[in-house]
Amino acid sequence: MMLPTELVRAVLDQYSLPRHGTHGLSHWARVLENGLRVAGSSGADLQVVALFALFHDSRRTNEGVDSGHGRRGAELAKQLWGVHLHLDRERFDLLHEACALHTDGETEADVTVQTCWDADRLDLPRVGFVIDPQLLCTEAARDPEVIAWATGRARARFEPAVLQEWR
Numbered sequence: 001m002m003l004p005t006e007l008v009r010a011v012l013d014q015y016s017l018p019r020h021g022t023h024g025l026s027h028w029a030r031v032l033e034n035g036l037r038v039a040g041s042s043g044a045d046l047q048v049v050a051l052f053a054l055f056h057d058s059r060r061t062n063e064g065v066d067s068g069h070g071r072r073g074a075e076l077a078k079q080l081w082g083v084h085l086h087l088d089r090e091r092f093d094l095l096h097e098a099c100a101l102h103t104d105g106e107t108e109a110d111v112t113v114q115t116c117w118d119a120d121r122l123d124l125p126r127v128g129f130v131i132d133p134q135l136l137c138t139e140a141a142r143d144p145e146v147i148a149w150a151t152g153r154a155r156a157r158f159e160p161a162v163l164q165e166w167r
């Protein structure tokens with residue numbers, strides 16, 4: 001399994017917002033599946049992409065503008081590294097960077113980091129945004145078919161099957 005149960009538990013146990021909220025579990029699960037789909041073409045590291053979905057919003061303290069939540073999510077990953085999170089340093093550094101900088105609107109980075117950011121941005125239509133392809137980082141995410149697919153799921157707040165395991 002890409003995200004071990006004990007790791008998911010450890011992250012969920014400290015999550016302070018409602019699990020069904022805008023930045024809660026169904027968002028994390030769609031980010032996970034967006035990321036895996038984009039990674040299929042972009043060549044991103046699947047493990048890092050999956051871990052980003054779990055950590056990136058895990059330390060939010062509100063559902064609005066929560067500056068610093070990316071860095072706090074990265075910090076949580078660091079705390080769990082070697083405890084519940086078993087990852088080589090190269091992958092850990094990518095995960096840390098992807099989480100820490102995911103709210104900065106950047107588009108230039110390692111392709112794995114770019115894929116993480118795209119996975120998150122592809123779920124923006126859940127709060128009414130229309131995806132601007134220029135804000136996406138990878139060709140793979142800018143594919144109109146991918147954008148249409150992710151937009152439909154975001155608007156419907158589609159609940160991926162993995163949620164069954166997380167609840």
Ligand SMILES: [Fe+2]
Nearest residue numbers: 056057102103
């Ligand atoms: Fe975020």
Ligand SMILES: [Fe+2]
Nearest residue numbers: 027056057120
């Ligand atoms: Fe997010």
